[in-house]
Amino acid sequence: MTGNKKPRGIRNNNPGNIRWGDEWQGLVPKSQRTDKSFCQFISPEYGIRAMIVILRNYQSKYGLRTITGMIKRWAPPNENNTQAYINSVVQATGTEADQPIDLLNSCKLFPLLQAIIRHENGSQPYEFNVFVSAFELAGSY
Template identity: 70%
Template structure:
């Protein structure tokens, strides 16, 4: 039987693959951390909560309100095929890459989170309830 490891973002409860930097709620204690590059959260809800806060800050603090703008910042071309990322997220959310979106609209936010998670990890394994709990944590 082949034992396939889940993708790094899922193993780290960090499905957006957020790099170390900010002191997020729900991070594993220092002594439990095994990933030098990416945050490790105690639950997926805390990882998704961090994604929500980042996306909201992109809009509120930086005026970034299109999928193209969001993904250019989230996944810079120095590390990613950013255009392929934009195209896949845009298609999944159902809006043009340069169409304005409002991440304070939970329907848009939910689709955007799911699309980023799917692109980052190759799948989106979380139930609707996980997203609801993450949104509640981000209040």
């Protein structure tokens, strides 16, 4: 896939399809932004870092610790087939929908991120080291 043939989230280095709002680390300069709806990051590591921060905030601020809770907030029913999204993440991760996930544990977090990316974009093109870099960028945030 080249150029505009790539899914929007991959083109934007925003594989979670995060909408504009917060001023995230690693956003492209304002003068280079071409997507009016979704964030554009300088590299996929920063887009995945933002995903990690959002998911961890779901846990710390809203008490959402399960796939069901997190995906219902990530992909609300007014915009998505949320149950199909939950089902695809459950199948991809092997984690039950209502089982708590420790997002500080990369062995649990990486499969969740990969499942979200695959659902959002139709594919998950990133190597393991991209997730490691994003995890390091997120730190203990």
